[in-house]
Amino acid sequence: MQDTSGPNVKVSIIGGSGYTGAELLRLLLFHPLVEVVSVTSRQFEGQKVTEVFPHFSKSPYEDLIFENYYPDKVAQNSDVVFCCLPHKAAFPIVKELNEVNPKLKIIDFSADFRFKSVTKYEEVYGVKHTAKELFEKVAYGLPEINREEIKKKNIIANPGxxxxxxxxxxxxxxxxxxxxxxxxxxxxxxxxxxxxxxxxxxxxxxxxxxxxxxxxxxxxxxxxxxxxxxxxxxxxxxxxxxxxxxxxxxxxxxxxxxxxxxxxxxxxxxxxxxxxxxxxxxxxxxxxxxxxxxxxxxxxxxxxxxxxxxxxxxxxxxGKGASGQAIQNMNIICGFPEGMGLTVFSQWI
Incomplete structure (x- = not known):
């Protein structure tokens, strides 16, 4: 049985100052088994998360600061990394993190690993992919149609x-x-x-x-x-x-x-x-x-x-189109109940 006495998964977010990063931070507040240990942002390096996102004031993120990205630090101090970078920028980071720590669980928000073949990706996105060897380690992260494959992988390509x-x-x-x-x-x-x-x-x-x-x-x-x-x-x-x-x-x-x-x-x-x-x-x-x-x-x-x-x-x-689905994928690869931290209902108005 999973120990639910306190946080036991250390999470880092790469490129956490965008909308998906902010939503990821918000949703992770509801997760009882996660501790956010680092968030990176080149634009806001050195600033408090609560300065960039004031709605997190009085949250557990009060002392969290946007940092520069250091692959060794992130890969060695984290159990799960969410990579919230755009396509073309993500695959060098995913490759680097995997090289430092092959057991690291990585959930990539970009399109860089969503296709079955490198050739198709290069055709659609018009860029040479330099992490081709990782494709066999990646699962397409749409749980409702690919759950069993997700369970077997450490790198998840979060769908568009x-x-x-x-x-x-x-x-x-x-x-x-x-x-x-x-x-x-x-x-x-x-x-x-x-x-x-x-x-x-x-x-x-x-x-x-x-x-x-x-x-x-x-x-x-x-x-x-x-x-x-x-x-x-x-x-x-x-x-x-x-x-x-x-x-x-x-x-x-x-x-x-x-x-x-x-x-x-x-x-x-x-x-x-x-x-x-x-x-x-x-x-x-x-x-x-x-x-x-x-x-x-x-x-x-x-x-x-x-x-x-x-x-x-x-x-x-x-939500389901990005950060919520990423947490759903994290739950699957970490062996948590799939809906943990995600059973929130609509803001509606």
């Missing part, structure tokens, strides 16, 4: 936020061969602004975002190949949109199918019956239903006239 919402929305239909491949799958997804990261850019200033709504990457988004690979699809028509809200993703997914609405719902219910973080809804869910949580809410129906299955899948993009 859009792929999480779409893959979970489609997976029961795909594995049960309910999708007619003669018709393209269409995934229409909307995301809050935190999906763009915590950075200065004209495109994400208040006046550019507020009272506006736009599609982007129409000709092709880098998450589409990730979705296609994990669902074993030749292609998917994925269109992302930016919505003037802080957090959340809502994906509306269409696919051709011959089964009835009732049969679709029965199959989804059976597939996800033991998955705590999947909630099948009787009405279309809202992003506010999952704000601040690790839940994915799914609504399944059918347009009988056009023979189209319709799935609405809703997550918090920095």
């Amino acid at each position: 936020c859009y792929p999480t919402s779409i893959i979970l929305g489609l997976y029961p239909a795909k594995v049960n061969n309910l999708i007619d491949p003669s018709f393209p799958i269409i995934a229409d997804s909307k995301s809050g602004v935190t999906g763009a990261g915590r950075k200065s850019s004209l495109a994400f200033t208040y006046c550019e975002i507020n009272e506006s709504f736009k599609a982007y990457s129409i000709e092709g988004h880098r998450h589409a190949p990730e979705i296609a690979e994990k669902l074993d699809l030749t292609s998917i028509r994925f269109t992302p949109h930016l919505v003037p809200m802080n957090r959340g993703i809502l994906s509306t997914i269409y696919f051709k199918t011959n089964v009835t609405k009732e049969e679709l719902r029965r199959i989804y219910k059976e597939f996800y019956k033991n998955e705590y973080f999947i909630r099948l809804k009787n009405n279309p869910p809202k992003t506010s239903d999952v704000a601040g949580t690790n839940f994915c809410d799914i609504y399944v129906t059918k347009d009988e006239e056009n023979n189209l299955g319709i799935v609405i899948s809703v997550i918090d993009n920095i």
Whole structure:
């Protein structure tokens, strides 16, 4: 039985001053078996975490200071490292940490290890990957479809936020061969602004975002190949949109199918019956239903006239789409109950 008398896992966060880092710190406050021992940030090195994130005042992070990154120190003083760096910047760090301590558990938020092949990654992201030898040590961290593989690995590639919402929305239909491949799958997804990261850019200033709504990457988004690979699809028509809200993703997914609405719902219910973080809804869910949580809410129906299955899948993009899912993966590889520290419910308003 797991000892729950106090923290017994030491955690470090690399690149902890962004939105995913802040959300990770917030959620880890609910975890009884974790102690955050270090957080790195080049931008805020030397500053207290509570100075950068005042909402953590009077929390256990009062004395925590953003540090520079020293691989030996992080790898030797930690049991688990969350790497919250963007793609292209993460794989050298993951490689370095693994070399210092091959037993270290690493959960990588970037796309750098999400593909099965290095060639596909280099094609999609346009950069030469210099940690190819690590691919065989990595599991794709979507627990609801890859739990057994996650248990065997020490390096976890945390999925993208859009792929999480779409893959979970489609997976029961795909594995049960309910999708007619003669018709393209269409995934229409909307995301809050935190999906763009915590950075200065004209495109994400208040006046550019507020009272506006736009599609982007129409000709092709880098998450589409990730979705296609994990669902074993030749292609998917994925269109992302930016919505003037802080957090959340809502994906509306269409696919051709011959089964009835009732049969679709029965199959989804059976597939996800033991998955705590999947909630099948009787009405279309809202992003506010999952704000601040690790839940994915799914609504399944059918347009009988056009023979189209319709799935609405809703997550918090920095929760189940990033930091919440990362903690879920940590729980799995550390042997903790999967929902430990994550049984929080929506902020709603």
